[in-house]
Amino acid sequence: MSASSNMNWDRRTVLRAAMGLAAAGGLAACGSNTGRGGGAGSGKGLVQYFHAYGEAGVEQAVKRYAKAYKGANVTTQWITGNNFEQKLFAALLTKNAPDVFEFHPQIQMVKSGQVADLTDIIEPVKDDFNQADIKSHTVDGKIYGVRMIDDPQFLFYRPSMFEKANIEVPTTLEELIEAADKLTTSKVKGIFLGNDLTSVDRPLIWSAGADTLTADNKPAFNTDAVAEGLKQLRGLFTSGNLLLDAPADSWDPSAFIQGLTAIQWCGMWAMPAMQKALGDDIGIFPFPKVGSAGKQSVYNGGWSMFVNAKSKNVEAAKEYVKWLWIDQKQYQEDFATSYGFHIPPRTSLAESADKLKSGLPAEGVKLFNEFGHFDNIGWTQAMIASFWDVIANTVRKNGDPKAALDACEKKVDAELKKLFG
Amino acid sequence: MSTTTTRGVAQPAPAKVSKTRPRRGLRANSTFNFWLFTGPFLIGLVIFVFVPIGWSIWLSFFEARFTVTPSNFVGFDNYKQILTDTNFRNSLVTFTVFAAFIVPATWAMSLGLALLVNRVRFMRAFFRSVFFLPTAVSYVAASLIWKMSIFNGVRFGLANTVLGWFGVENIAWLANPDPPWYWLVIVTVRLWLQSGFFMILFLAALQNIPQELYEAAAIDGAKRGWQTFRHITLPQLRATSTAVILLLLIAAYQAFDEFFNLLAKATWGQPPLVELYKMALGQNQNYGAGSAGAVVLTLLICVVTLFQGKIMGFGRGEESK
Numbered sequence: 001m002s003a004s005s006n007m008n009w010d011r012r013t014v015l016r017a018a019m020g021l022a023a024a025g026g027l028a029a030c031g032s033n034t035g036r037g038g039g040a041g042s043g044k045g046l047v048q049y050f051h052a053y054g055e056a057g058v059e060q061a062v063k064r065y066a067k068a069y070k071g072a073n074v075t076t077q078w079i080t081g082n083n084f085e086q087k088l089f090a091a092l093l094t095k096n097a098p099d100v101f102e103f104h105p106q107i108q109m110v111k112s113g114q115v116a117d118l119t120d121i122i123e124p125v126k127d128d129f130n131q132a133d134i135k136s137h138t139v140d141g142k143i144y145g146v147r148m149i150d151d152p153q154f155l156f157y158r159p160s161m162f163e164k165a166n167i168e169v170p171t172t173l174e175e176l177i178e179a180a181d182k183l184t185t186s187k188v189k190g191i192f193l194g195n196d197l198t199s200v201d202r203p204l205i206w207s208a209g210a211d212t213l214t215a216d217n218k219p220a221f222n223t224d225a226v227a228e229g230l231k232q233l234r235g236l237f238t239s240g241n242l243l244l245d246a247p248a249d250s251w252d253p254s255a256f257i258q259g260l261t262a263i264q265w266c267g268m269w270a271m272p273a274m275q276k277a278l279g280d281d282i283g284i285f286p287f288p289k290v291g292s293a294g295k296q297s298v299y300n301g302g303w304s305m306f307v308n309a310k311s312k313n314v315e316a317a318k319e320y321v322k323w324l325w326i327d328q329k330q331y332q333e334d335f336a337t338s339y340g341f342h343i344p345p346r347t348s349l350a351e352s353a354d355k356l357k358s359g360l361p362a363e364g365v366k367l368f369n370e371f372g373h374f375d376n377i378g379w380t381q382a383m384i385a386s387f388w389d390v391i392a393n394t395v396r397k398n399g400d401p402k403a404a405l406d407a408c409e410k411k412v413d414a415e416l417k418k419l420f421g
Numbered sequence: 422m423s424t425t426t427t428r429g430v431a432q433p434a435p436a437k438v439s440k441t442r443p444r445r446g447l448r449a450n451s452t453f454n455f456w457l458f459t460g461p462f463l464i465g466l467v468i469f470v471f472v473p474i475g476w477s478i479w480l481s482f483f484e485a486r487f488t489v490t491p492s493n494f495v496g497f498d499n500y501k502q503i504l505t506d507t508n509f510r511n512s513l514v515t516f517t518v519f520a521a522f523i524v525p526a527t528w529a530m531s532l533g534l535a536l537l538v539n540r541v542r543f544m545r546a547f548f549r550s551v552f553f554l555p556t557a558v559s560y561v562a563a564s565l566i567w568k569m570s571i572f573n574g575v576r577f578g579l580a581n582t583v584l585g586w587f588g589v590e591n592i593a594w595l596a597n598p599d600p601p602w603y604w605l606v607i608v609t610v611r612l613w614l615q616s617g618f619f620m621i622l623f624l625a626a627l628q629n630i631p632q633e634l635y636e637a638a639a640i641d642g643a644k645r646g647w648q649t650f651r652h653i654t655l656p657q658l659r660a661t662s663t664a665v666i667l668l669l670l671i672a673a674y675q676a677f678d679e680f681f682n683l684l685a686k687a688t689w690g691q692p693p694l695v696e697l698y699k700m701a702l703g704q705n706q707n708y709g710a711g712s713a714g715a716v717v718l719t720l721l722i723c724v725v726t727l728f729q730g731k732i733m734g735f736g737r738g739e740e741s742k
Contacts, residue, residue: 082685089706093489108706112487187576195596196686237597244593245574260575381704392688397598418486 044072044316049091049101051084051303054252055269055339065324065331072316074100085381092308099311100321102148102303105137105377107419109306110144116307116314119143121322125346132374133345137304139377145304146325148335149342152368153199153267153299154284156253156274161188161262162283169283173207173232173290176263180241183262189243192261194250197233197395198388199265202373203287204229205387206297212379212387217420219412221387222405225291230394230401232290237395253277267301268364269340275360284363286371298371302342343368378419386411477712485709499713508688509714512696513721519692520673522608527669528662531616535623536650549624553617560614560678567610568595568683598689607690610679615672619665626661630654663733670729674722693718 050062059078066074077098079087091097092114109115122143126134133147155176162169165183170176180190193200205212208225236242243261248254253270255261257277265287266274274282286296305325307317324331329349336342337355343365344350356365386408393399476489481499485491503509538548555563571579574593581591594602634653643649655662677694684690691699697718701711 085704086702089487090702093487108487114487198686240590243575244596245572245578247569247573247575247578255575381706385699385704388686389688392686396596396687397689 044313046072046074046099046313046317046320047077048074048320049077049079049084049088049098051102052078052080053269053339055273058335058339061335061339065328065335068331069320069323071319071323072313074320092310097308097310099308099313099317100305101308102305103145104301104375105145105304106380107139107377108380108382110139110377111419113309115144116309116311116318117142117144118146118307118318118321121318121326122146125326128346128348130345130347130350132300132372133302133304136374136377145306146321147302147304147345148325148332149302150345150368151267151269151301151303151342152364152372153203153265153301154286154364154367155191155263156256156266156270157263157283157285158256158278158281159283160281169285170288171285171296172288173229176288177232177236177239177241180236180263181239184241188259189261190241191236191263192243192246192250192255193265195245196388197237197391199250200287201384201387201391203297203299204233204290206299206373207287207294208290209293209295212376212383213416217378217416219409219416221412222409224402225294227401227405229290230390230404233391233395234398234401267340268361268368269342271341271360271364273340282360284360284367286367296371297373298367300368300372300374302345378416380415380419382415383412386415477715480708481712481716483709485707485712487706489708491709495709499709500717502710503714503717506710508691509693509696509700511689512691512693515690516673516676516692518604519607519676520670522604523611523673524666524669526608526612527616527619528665530612531619531665532623532658532662534616534620535627536654538620539624539627549621552620555613556615556618558614560610561682563610563614564679564682567606567679572606595683598687601689603684603687603690606683607679610683611676615669619669622661622665623658626658627654630657666733667729 048062048066050059053059059076062078063076066076081087085103088098088101088103092101103109119142122129122134126143129147130150133150134143137143137145137147157169161183162179165179167179167182168175170179176191183190202212205221205226208223208229210223210226211220214220237244243255246255246260250265251267251270253264253266253274256264256266256270257274271282286298289296305321307314307321311317329346332344332346333349333353336344336349337353341355341361341364343356344353350356350365355361390401390404390408393404394401480489480491482494482496483491484493484495484498534552538545538552541548572594573581574591574596575581576585576591578591578594580594584590584592592602594606630653634657635649638649638653639645643652675694676692677698680690680692680695681698684695693714697711697714699705700714701708705711
């Protein structure tokens with residue numbers, strides 16, 4: 001058979017076949033379950049975004065809870081990397097935005113209509129929640145997120161090293177800097193506050209007796225005591241007693257466990273890993289007071305669940321959030337205490353959780369109650385980033401703290417004007 | 422457009438007319454074929470390049486926070502903001518410093534490697550592969566290796582371990598801007614990643630230099646080594662060098678991954694793309710100001726490219742030189 005004689009016919013056949021396949025593929029796609037709902041007989045499809053938790057087993061637990069939900073087919077996107085915020089913000093502008101996502105309370109998300117009002121699902125159990133959590137999620141009387149966990153953060157230390165160096169637990173920033181000096185050896189640095197020191201941004205403000213914003217949303221961080229605290233941190237930064245450029249950041253207990261530092265800023269979530277590695281040789285204390293008018297502080301971070309207000313499945317998403325983070329107390333306790341230690345925001349759960357009743361976790365709960373500060377919903381990511389610039393420019397770069405705080409206040413003021421007019 | 426074939430002097434024999442007669446239908450319609458093959462790419466170009474550029478220009482005149490469909494027209498406010506922004510201006514300085522380091526360093530290193538592997542007689546393919554392989558590594562992965570294994574600030578980081586042998590204290594390579602050791606980390610990671618690729622370009626150019634030139638030089642008494650390199654090899658590589666420098670500059674403009682991964686939450690060492698990313702897609706979500714910055718940066722790149730083209734004569738015909 002001549003190859004040329006059949007060439008036209010073959011090409012046409014191939015073209016027809018390809019077009020047929022494409023059409024069939026398109027039709028098939030119409031009926032497939034893409035995980036975003038709408039598939040015949042598959043029920044509602046919901047997508048939830050989670051940032052990657054460092055503790056083993058959390059991802060599996062989240063997926064297990066989602067699978068147990070019968071009201072919808074819930075797909076979990078486990079976002080790794082250190083830019084969860086950026087990925088989430090970018091996704092929220094697209095049609096592929098998650099229906100449900102975890103984040104921190106932020107007023108600009110409310111103002112720009114990105115998060116749905118969840119008051120109706122929280123209201124019946126509102127009194128059982130930590131009231132500071134309720135406050136930090138409330139704008140104009142409406143509640144925009146359900147707190148999943150509270151994460152107190154403090155300074156972890158090795159009592160054995162303190163004993164050897166003959167030092168007491170510091171209560172002021174001067175004492176902390178002095179302790180870091182005495183604890184530093186050729187192998188161990190005195191203290192680790194994270195690679196860029198931004199982890200202690202708000203504790204520094206609170207411990208200096210200031211605040212991020214006033215009750216009527218005006219900048220409240222630009223004080224002499226905060227400027228003085230920044231200067232003192234600069235002294236620590238250049239002293240050679242501060243651990244810098246560790247392979248993992250302060251949220252990870254590696255530096256502490258590996259004996260690279262005697263004191264580390266970290267969260268209560270890391271306690272199980274630390275206890276496993278170091279046994280009882282662990283103690284905790286709040287961020288020390290800065291200046292004479294200051295007071296020790298504990299940053300109560302945490303994560304909350306939000307519903308995308310622009311989702312096509314707002315009601316289904318709210319149902320799911322209510323089911324998991326309000327009704328399913330056993331999952332909430334499992335999530336808070338089985339992987340790392342967190343404090344459940346539900347008062348009844350926090351009081352009944354066995355693992356938080358004794359030892360170091362109980363001490364963490366005590367510090368949480370006594371010295372805790374919660375996020376202000378008006379203190380937005382842009383403002384946080386502005387204050388991080390202050391830390392970078394003054395502590396790490398030797399800029400003038402007062403000038404940097406003034407510049408930051410200007411930016412925060414502009415942000416506040418945009419948000420509140 | 423005519424579809425009749427008129428080429429060829431000799432007319433075909435009657436029996437073969439059917440084979441040479443004008444083609445009909447889709448196969449014969451060259452305009453259709455042109456659109457068939459370029460159309461999908463053109464559509465992609467319009468959707469993914471031209472529309473976003475237009476959209477970005479449009480956004481730059483609006484207050485666009487947490488939205489890409491804004492309604493609040495602000496005129497040139499975003500341009501005013503970006504041009505008075507210290508961080509954006511500093512980012513241009515960062516880029517200039519980076520380009521000043523990385524362009525000559527990569528040029529010299531890739532040329533050196535090319536000369537080395539061009540001469541080597543033993544395990545030639547192995548050495549070429551070894552130097553080329555880093556090209557296949559992603560910038561993110563390489564940055565993390567540099568940050569976490571080689572240039573971390575603790576005692577078991579590779580660089581600090583080596584320094585420790587000589588009694589040097591641990592260095593915080595990335596946390597401390599004074600002294601600016603972070604440049605060493607950034608420049609070395611990029612050198613490692615891109616030198617292999619440019620080595621291949623130089624290698625190809627080296628192999629195109631006629632051997633007769635070297636032979637003639639030898640007859641004229643030129644010494645092998647520096648003399649022949651300076652008077653024969655280097656001038657013969659002029660066209661390749663120009664292309665390599667242009668490509669390196671473009672790559673320097675696009676610097677993002679290593680800076681973003683190595684210097685998170687820093688206010689120094691931020692090139693323009695990182696600064697604009699932070700502004701538009703980072704914590705601020707300010708698409709208006711970010712777009713204005715992108716327009717300013719684009720105009721700047723155009724000016725610099727035209728200036729560079731004029732200086733280096735790129736794109737000029739040989740006859741006009």
